[in-house]
Amino acid sequence: xxxxxxxxxxxxRKEDHRFLTGKGNYTDDINLPKQTYAYFVRSPHAxxxxxxxxxxxxxxMPGVVxxxxxxxxxxxxxxxxxxGWMIHSKDGSPMKAGPHPILALGKVRYVGDHVAVVIAETxxxxxxAAAAVDVDYGVLPHVVDVAEAMGHKAQIHDVAPDNRVFNxxxxxxxxxxxxxxxxxxxxxxxxxxxxxxxxxxxxxxAIGYYDTGADHYTLYTTSQNPHVARLVISAFHGLAPEHxxxxxxxxxxxxxxxxxxxxxxxxxxxxxxKFVGGRPVKxxxxxxxxxxxxxxxxDHVTHAELATDAGGKIIGFKVHTKAAMGAYxxxxxxxxxxxxxxxxxxxxxxxxxxxxxxxxxYTNTAPVDAxxxxxxxxxxxxxxxxxxTAARELKMDPAEFRRKNFVSSFPHQTPVIMCYDxxxxxxxxxxxxxxxxxxxxASRKAASAAKGNFRGLGYxxxxxxxxxxxxxxxxxxxxxxxxxxxxxxxxxxxxxVEILTGSHSHGQGHETTFAQLVSDxxxxxxxNVAIVHGDTDKVQFGMGTYGSxxxxxxxxxxxxxxxxxxxxxxxxxxxxMESSVDDIEFKNGTFTVKGTDKKMAFGxxxxxxxxxxxxxxxxxxxxxxxxxxxxxxxFVFPAGVHIAEVEIDGxxxxxxxxxxxxxxxxxxxxxxxxxxxxxxxGITQGIGQALAEGCVYDKESGQLLTGSYMDYQMPRASDVxxxxxxxxxxxxxxxxxxxxxxGEAGAIASPAAVMNAVTDALGVVDVPMPATPHVVWxxxxxxxxxxx
Amino acid sequence: xxxxxxxxxGQAVCGDVEGRTLLVEFIREKLGLTGTHVGCDTSQxxxxxxxxxxxxxKSCTALAIAHDGAAVTTVEGLAQxxxxxxxxxAFRDNHGLxxxxxxxxxxxxxxxxxxxxxxxxxxxxxxxxxxxxxxxxTGYHNIVAAVKAGAANM
Numbered sequence: 001x002x003x004x005x006x007x008x009x010x011x012x013r014k015e016d017h018r019f020l021t022g023k024g025n026y027t028d029d030i031n032l033p034k035q036t037y038a039y040f041v042r043s044p045h046a047x048x049x050x051x052x053x054x055x056x057x058x059x060x061m062p063g064v065v066x067x068x069x070x071x072x073x074x075x076x077x078x079x080x081x082x083x084g085w086m087i088h089s090k091d092g093s094p095m096k097a098g099p100h101p102i103l104a105l106g107k108v109r110y111v112g113d114h115v116a117v118v119i120a121e122t123x124x125x126x127x128x129a130a131a132a133v134d135v136d137y138g139v140l141p142h143v144v145d146v147a148e149a150m151g152h153k154a155q156i157h158d159v160a161p162d163n164r165v166f167n168x169x170x171x172x173x174x175x176x177x178x179x180x181x182x183x184x185x186x187x188x189x190x191x192x193x194x195x196x197x198x199x200x201x202x203x204x205x206a207i208g209y210y211d212t213g214a215d216h217y218t219l220y221t222t223s224q225n226p227h228v229a230r231l232v233i234s235a236f237h238g239l240a241p242e243h244x245x246x247x248x249x250x251x252x253x254x255x256x257x258x259x260x261x262x263x264x265x266x267x268x269x270x271x272x273x274k275f276v277g278g279r280p281v282k283x284x285x286x287x288x289x290x291x292x293x294x295x296x297x298x299d300h301v302t303h304a305e306l307a308t309d310a311g312g313k314i315i316g317f318k319v320h321t322k323a324a325m326g327a328y329x330x331x332x333x334x335x336x337x338x339x340x341x342x343x344x345x346x347x348x349x350x351x352x353x354x355x356x357x358x359x360x361x362y363t364n365t366a367p368v369d370a371x372x373x374x375x376x377x378x379x380x381x382x383x384x385x386x387x388x389t390a391a392r393e394l395k396m397d398p399a400e401f402r403r404k405n406f407v408s409s410f411p412h413q414t415p416v417i418m419c420y421d422x423x424x425x426x427x428x429x430x431x432x433x434x435x436x437x438x439x440x441x442a443s444r445k446a447a448s449a450a451k452g453n454f455r456g457l458g459y460x461x462x463x464x465x466x467x468x469x470x471x472x473x474x475x476x477x478x479x480x481x482x483x484x485x486x487x488x489x490x491x492x493x494x495x496x497v498e499i500l501t502g503s504h505s506h507g508q509g510h511e512t513t514f515a516q517l518v519s520d521x522x523x524x525x526x527x528n529v530a531i532v533h534g535d536t537d538k539v540q541f542g543m544g545t546y547g548s549x550x551x552x553x554x555x556x557x558x559x560x561x562x563x564x565x566x567x568x569x570x571x572x573x574x575x576x577m578e579s580s581v582d583d584i585e586f587k588n589g590t591f592t593v594k595g596t597d598k599k600m601a602f603g604x605x606x607x608x609x610x611x612x613x614x615x616x617x618x619x620x621x622x623x624x625x626x627x628x629x630x631x632x633x634x635f636v637f638p639a640g641v642h643i644a645e646v647e648i649d650g651x652x653x654x655x656x657x658x659x660x661x662x663x664x665x666x667x668x669x670x671x672x673x674x675x676x677x678x679x680x681x682g683i684t685q686g687i688g689q690a691l692a693e694g695c696v697y698d699k700e701s702g703q704l705l706t707g708s709y710m711d712y713q714m715p716r717a718s719d720v721x722x723x724x725x726x727x728x729x730x731x732x733x734x735x736x737x738x739x740x741x742x743g744e745a746g747a748i749a750s751p752a753a754v755m756n757a758v759t760d761a762l763g764v765v766d767v768p769m770p771a772t773p774h775v776v777w778x779x780x781x782x783x784x785x786x787x788x
Numbered sequence: 789x790x791x792x793x794x795x796x797x798g799q800a801v802c803g804d805v806e807g808r809t810l811l812v813e814f815i816r817e818k819l820g821l822t823g824t825h826v827g828c829d830t831s832q833x834x835x836x837x838x839x840x841x842x843x844x845x846k847s848c849t850a851l852a853i854a855h856d857g858a859a860v861t862t863v864e865g866l867a868q869x870x871x872x873x874x875x876x877x878a879f880r881d882n883h884g885l886x887x888x889x890x891x892x893x894x895x896x897x898x899x900x901x902x903x904x905x906x907x908x909x910x911x912x913x914x915x916x917x918x919x920x921x922x923x924x925x926t927g928y929h930n931i932v933a934a935v936k937a938g939a940a941n942m
Contacts, residue, residue, distance in 0.1 A: 016880040019888030020872060020895065022823015022863035029822035124808075201827045201835060201889040201924050253825075253889030254924050287828035507887030507925045673883050677930055681886065684927030709832035709922070717918035717928040722911065746927070 006520035007737075010673040014526070015511045024251045027205040027220050032280040035207070036065055038269055039126035040283070041116040041133045042292065043108035046142035046364040046702020047154055050106055050115070054134040058118055061132055063125030066276045068268070069116045070103035078102060078271055079237045081262060083329035084480040087166050087338055087360070095166040095360070098157025100328040102237070102264045102271070108137070109156055109327035110364050111703055112292030114264045119276055123284075142364040144697035146324035147301045149361045156327060156362040165325055165334070165360040170342045170416050176355035179316025183307035187390035193378045193751075194769045195299035195324065195695040196688075197712060198371050200506075202253020203285035204263065204294065208270030212278040216244045219270040223249040224259045224504050225544020228481070230536045232262045232331070239271055242536075249534040252506035256685070257370035258294045259506065260546050261331040265293075291707045296695055297371025299324035300337065300378050306386045312396055314349055314405045319356040319382060326367035333369045334360065339417075339477050340375030340465075340547075346414035347383035348425045348461045348639055349405040354415045364702050370546065372685055372747040376464040384460045384752035389765060398756075399438070402461050403429060418465055420637050422730040425461065428663045431726045432459075432641040436661035441645065452650040455658075456761025460642045460753035466741035467552030467636035467732075484631035485549070486541045487557035489518075489565050491624035493610040495603025496528040502542015503554035504534050508678070508743065510550060513670045517555055517737075521562045522602055523589020540627060548741020551670065552636045556735045560628035568624060569605045575615035576600060576608050636732045638740040640664035642683070644753035648761050653777030655691055655758060656721075663726040664745050668738035675742045676725055682746020683723055688715040689747075690754035694770040713772075792856040796821070797865025805852045811845070812836045814852035815862060823863040823892045827922070834921030837893035837900075838862050844900035846920070863892035866899070875899050878938030879931075886925035897921050898935045899942070907939045 005011050018024055055067040081100040088094055099105070104115045116133050120126035141154040143163070151162045180186060207220040217240050223229050226247040234242045252259060269281045285293075300323050307316035323337030342356040373380075391401035406425040413419045433439075441457050448455035468474070471482030488500040497518055503510055515529040532538055545554070566586060573591035574581040583594040589602045600608075605624075608614055612622035645659035662679055669675050692713040696705040706712035731738030751769065758771050762779055793802035796819060803818040815821050815838065826848055827835035836848040839861040866873040875895050878884070885891040901909065901917045909917075914935045915928070923931060 012880055013883065015888070016885060017872075019885055019891050020863070020876040020879055021867055022821065022892055024823070024888050026822075026825070026889065028826075029816075031817075199924055201833065201887065201922065202825070203827070251888065253827075254887040256924070284826075287830070287833075509886070677883050677886060677926060680927035680929040681925045682927070684929075685924070708830045709828050710830050714922050714924070715927075716922060717915040717932065720928060722929050722932065723927070 005526040006516055007670050009516065009671065011512055011516055011526065011671055013509050013512045014515060015509065026202055026251045026253055027207065027222050028284045030207060030220055030250065032207060032209060035280040035282050036119050036121060036276055037123040037126045038117050038119050038272065038281050038283040039123065039130045040114050040265060041118065041130045041135065043104065043111060043113040043115055045108060045137050045139055046111050046144065047140040047156065048108050048137040049140060050104060050108060051136040051138050053116060055116065057134065058129040058132040061125065061129035063121035064118060064129045065121065066119040066272060067116060067133065068103065068272060068275065070101050070105040073101065073103050073271070074105060078239060081264060081328065082232065082236045082331065083334055084331055085335040086478040086480065087168055087334045089166045090169040095334055096157065096160035097329050098159050102267050110366055112366060113327065117268050117272060119272060119281055142702040144363050144365050144699060144702050146299055146322050146361050146363055149363045150359060154364060156364060160362060163362045165329065165362060167357065167359050168338050169357045171355040172353060172415060173355045175353040176316045176318055179353040180307045180318065183315060184310040185308045185394060187306045187386055187393055189304050189386045189389055189766065191302045191304070191382060191385055191766065192768055193298045193300040193302070193381055194689060196297040196371055196693050197291055197695050198256045198258035198294055198297060199290065199714060200254030200256055200258055203287055203290045204259065204265065205284040206266040206269040207280050207282045208273045209280040210273035210278045217270050218246045218248065219266065220248045220250065221266045222252050222259050223247065224252065224255040224506060224546055226504065226534055226536055227502060227542045228544050229262055233267060237267055246537045249504055255506045256372040257297065257374055257546055260544070261295050261369055288707055291712065292704060293366060295330045295367045295369035296326065297368065298378060299368050302382050304382050304386050306390050308390060308394065312394055312401060312404055314351050316353045317345060317351050319345055321358045323358055323360050324363045324365065324368050325360050326363055326365045328367050330367035330369035333367060335479065336370050336375045341379050343417045344376050344379035344463065344465060345383060345416055348407060348463050350407045352415065365697055372682065373744040374547065376744065377748045377751060380460065380462040380748050381752045384462065385755065388459065388756045398459050399429060399433060402459065419634065421634060421733050423637060423639050423665060424728060424730050425639060427728045428639065428641045428665055429461065431728060432643050432661050432663040435663065435724050435726050436643040436645065436659060438643065448647050454648040454650060454761040456646050456757040458644045458753045458756025458760055460749045460756065462642065462745065462749040463637055463639040464744060464748050465635035465637055466548035466744060467632055468547035468549050469635060470633060471631050481543065482631065483543050484629050485543055485553040485557040486627065486629045487561045488540055488627040489558065489561040489625065491565060491606045493607050495524065495606040497522065497524055498530045498532055499558055500532045500539045501554055501558060502539055502544065503550040504545045506545070508545065508550060509674045513674060514555060514558060516670050517558060518562065524602060548743040551739045552732065552735050552741055553630060553632050555737060555739065557628050557630035559736055560630055561626045564626035564628065565624060568626065571620055572609050572615055573600050573605050575620065632734060634734040636734065636740040638664060638666050638742065638745050640745065640749065642749040642753040644750065644757040646754065646757040646761055648776055650780065653773040653780055655771055655776055657687055657754060658721060660721055661724045662746065662749065663728060665728045665730055666742045667729060667732040667740040678742045679725055679746045680723055682744060683750045684715050684720050685747045686750025687720055687754055690751045690769050690771060692719060692770050692772065790853060792853055794855055794857060795859045797861055807853055809852045810848055811850040811852045811855055812847035815847060821862050821864050825889055825892060827889065832922065833890065834893040834897060835890050837896045837921070839896055839900065842903065844897050863895060866895065874941035875938035878941060879934045882930050882934035882937055884926060884931045884934030890921060890923045894921050894923065894931060898938060901935065902939045902942050907942060909936060909939050
């Protein structure tokens with residue numbers, strides 16, 4: 001459409017007015033009549049048996065309406081939390097999934113593990129009574145460090161005597177070994193990908209409500225995928241069949257993966273309502289609980305080796321990773337360090353032989369699962385750190401070493417499953433070099449040195465696979481679900497349009513971008529399009545929003561439904577205008593009959609569809625509403641080059657990101673303003689990982705030391721610069737809109753770019769993340785000593 | 789329980805509170821003004837910032853009873869006659885919000901910044917002055933642009 005609201009336009013967001021005027025509707029903003037409040041008793045120990053729980057004193061506290069433990073849950077036969085992706089070890093054995101009861105049974109396995117719930121008239125009363133629940137623990141040995149957990153004396157689950165969940169591999173080991181045998185040079189790195197705590201600004205919350213009259217449950221929850229929550233709570237927990245459970249995810253204040261998962265607290269709220277007389281049960285997580293009990297991200301320890309030939313071509317890549325799973329397998333935990341990680345180890349490079357092995361290991365910590373990028377940031381970190389290191393060892397320019405090894409023809413089949421469909425990696429590199437003014441770096445470095453500071457430049461040529469995912473392909477790899485998306489287009493008699501989508505917006509701006517697609521296709525004013533999401537009673541089905549899938553998969557489903565609407569509208573227009581459907585043309589919201597002056601506006605055809613006076617309803621059904629399910633035929637492959645420039649204060653070790661350039665190829669873009677915002681946010685999360693954020697459990701006590709914003713450093717406005725963005729475009733061939741995903745790219749690319757810059761500045765091989773002033777200052781002291 | 793009264797968004801309000809009731813609880817739960825959010829429990833995130841007698845205050849760290857007689861402005865009180873405040877407009881124009889959860893606190897803290905420091909704010913000043921507000925979505929880039937533009941239009 002030509003009015004500036006179609007595909008490619010920088011349309012201001014439709015959702016902003018309510019958020020800016022305080023009229024958002026987040027879960028904690030909702031209060032139901034006769035509501036009660038839940039508070040959870042959590043384990044103070046990293047690992048302990050539960051000898052006895054005495055709830056008698058708590059039950060007598062003021063306002064208490066119920067106290068429940070794991071035995072109460074078990075008595076109702078409610079199933080435990082599940083992990084929905086089966087991984088087999090290379091010896092063929094299935095992953096060793098220990099039980100994950102909704103409230104602990106017999107044992108606790110991390111600090112913050114959910115032991116009991118107290119439900120009371122007020123939040124304060126529930127909290128006070130929770131302190132009166134007397135739990136007799138028998139403390140057991142624990143292990144919190146993934147590097148030490150395998151074979152540790154702390155045995156976390158009976159099913160996994162050595163704490164190893166699986167030992168998985170991908171690629172051709174023999175071919176890779178052969179490549180290393182003929183290598184001219186081998187580069188080796190040992191890397192730690194630090195554990196992160198997602199920290200969406202809205203803490204998780206839930207209201208569960210059991211309607212005693214209708215025998216029906218409703219759950220309001222902070223979810224990125226309400227239908228998946230309903231499916232799991234119905235099919236696996238067995239709370240109620242799907243037609244007796246409604247899950248509503250209203251406005252959600254950020255997710256970043258952490259709100260994909262089905263957690264104990266939400267299930268407890270909806271379960272417990274039945275046992276407090278059908279009164280609604282509300283729980284709003286405190287930030288401390290987010291730190292303790294939201295699924296964490298990353299936590300890998302990796303050894304990698306890269307083989308190059310005498311000409312500087314990469315010929316082989318070997319990786320071994322220990323991936324922490326935490327104390328239990330969270331909803332999608334097992335696929336993150338496997339199919340979302342090792343399948344991206346080819347990076348943007350033509351590497352003929354790759355072999356990777358992953359040990360997934362239990363630790364006495366919060367579960368680890370997908371966090372913005374999920375596996376792909378970990379892969380990019382390994383690839384881009386070792387490629388940078390290899391270039392330095394070979395005394396080659398890091399940009400030119402990358403260029404020499406780029407994949408340059410498509411489609412390109414990597415040795416680790418993925419088939420890259422389109423890209424132009426050299427174009428992104430060229431653009432990034434220009435925007436970042438790499439030519440001027442040497443003089444900037446000299447100026448820093450004159451002040452006693454250290455300046456470094458770091459590249460990250462990332463690729464990721466998102467738009468997840470082709471259902472049959474992931475099914476063959478162990479996924480328990482399909483990852484298609486659904487959409488419904490309802491055209492009203494007055495020509496306004498409602499889009500019901502299984503995608504869920506929690507900051508991504510779907511109410512705007514999805515409406516842009518409709519405006520573009522149907523010629524309808526963007527203000528006459530409503531996007532409906534987040535309610536299982538309204539939307540037919542959906543797999544939700546994560547893995548940068550709402551554009552490539554969710555919008556393609558809408559596009560397919562729009563195709564059907566257009567096709568039916570043409571038949572109606574043909575009937576009304578007494579012409580052949582083959583002669584009907586549709587453009588800019590108007591149906592015309594080829595070669596005549598006959599025309600009908602889209603709204604007139606919509607009205608005709610519902611009035612149904614002017615066509616044979618035996619041939620054409622009245623109404624104008626169509627739905628579609630879209631299952632993608634491939635992943636999509638956003639890629640780009642990010643360049644970070646840092647300056648390190650020689651006295652204090654404070655690292656400042658002074659320039660940051662991101663050049664990304666997201667294929668066709670619906671709304672550049674929103675895409676840029678996604679990139680900004682992702683980069684900042686990655687800079688946070690590189691320089692500030694690091695989850696720390698105390699080895700001795702197993703306690704979470706970084707349990708608040710006082711101890712876990714979130715990036716703030718003064719910690720990051722304004723960013724310089726550029727874009728290249730190779731349209732994605734596997735969806736009709738030519739779109740790739742943009743939600744995770746920034747977080748995937750930036751840690752490696754920043755750490756390559758930090759190590760470049762200091763002239764060292766590795767600095768651990770987060771490179772806090774303390775860490776960097778220590779490095780500076782080592783350098784000083786070595787120079788003496 | 790003691791009764792308190794205050795002016796919130798220009799309206800006289802009153803209610804009974806416990807001694808421990810926080811200002812944010814009074815605003816959200818007694819008055820039903822849910823635009824003010826709670827994002828943490830250590831006074832770090834700034835999602836709860838409101839104006840008290842014209843100055844920015846973290847309402848999660850203030851007792852309601854200590855604000856008897858105060859004039860409070862929440863995000864709901866910024867728009868006048870159906871027209872958004874210039875700072876609200878600037879956040880929309882510059883895509884300074886994504887999930888919207890930190891936004892009310894960001895907007896109010898930004899207005900307070902302009903009230904204290906004037907309309908001509910440098911990027912460094914804006915970034916430094918936002919130290920009490922955390923956003924996880926935007927990476928601050930567009931918030932900084934929004935505050936600069938909003939300040940100029942105030």
